[in-house]
Amino acid sequence: MSADRKPTDFEMAVYxxxxxxxxxxxxxxxxxxxxxxxxxxxxxxxALARNPFAPEVPCHRVVRADGALGGFNGATEGPELARKRRMLEQEGVRFxxxxxxxxxTMV
DNA sequence: CACCTGACATAAT
DNA sequence: AATTATGCCAGGT
Structure with missing residues (x-):
């Protein structure tokens, strides 16, 4: 198993x-x-896929350019994605x- | 140093 | 409108 590495400068900028x-x-x-x-x-x-600063960094507010959810918690589909969608809906995002x-809704 | 993978984007079919 | 193919940069092996 791979150990966690320190975030690179680029990743920090993304977060x-x-x-x-x-x-x-x-x-x-x-x-x-x-x-x-x-x-x-x-x-x-x-970078967001390995976001070590959740939930301080709202990576769930980042979606694909075409409006698709993208991924969450390392998964591109499944229950994790459903969670992401619920969080967004709870914040007022409409689908x-x-x-x-x-x-x-996209800035 | 070379090759492969990945929570994408855009154009073409 | 949906799917496929190609191109992009950064990180890991």
Whole structure:
């Protein structure tokens, strides 16, 4: 089994940017990458996947650019994703019939 | 140092 | 509208 490694500078930047996302709103992986001016959606996703600062860092407020939930707690589907969706709904985020976040909810 | 994997994005089919 | 293929960067082995 692999031991936890210390967060890299890039990952730290991602966590910090994620902290700035207000409740009731969501951002996308690519949006964060653009804000950081560094890396891409893939890199951001990898960083959030190992987010050691939950729940201080609201990684559940980060979704895909097309409105899909993305992943949560290392899983891209299953009960973990359902939890993520409930948390967002609880914060006031609205979903459509296809299970995608409404565009107006995305910052 | 080279290769592989991954909570993505976008264009094409 | 949904699925497939290609490209992206960063981290791990």
């Amino acid at each position: 910090q940017a994620t902290r700035g996302v207000p409740a009731g709103k969501v951002t996308s992986y690519g949006r964060l990458a653009a804000t950081l001016g560094r890396g891409t959606a893939r890199a951001v996703g990898s 459509d019939a296809a299970g995608r976040v409404r565009p107006e």
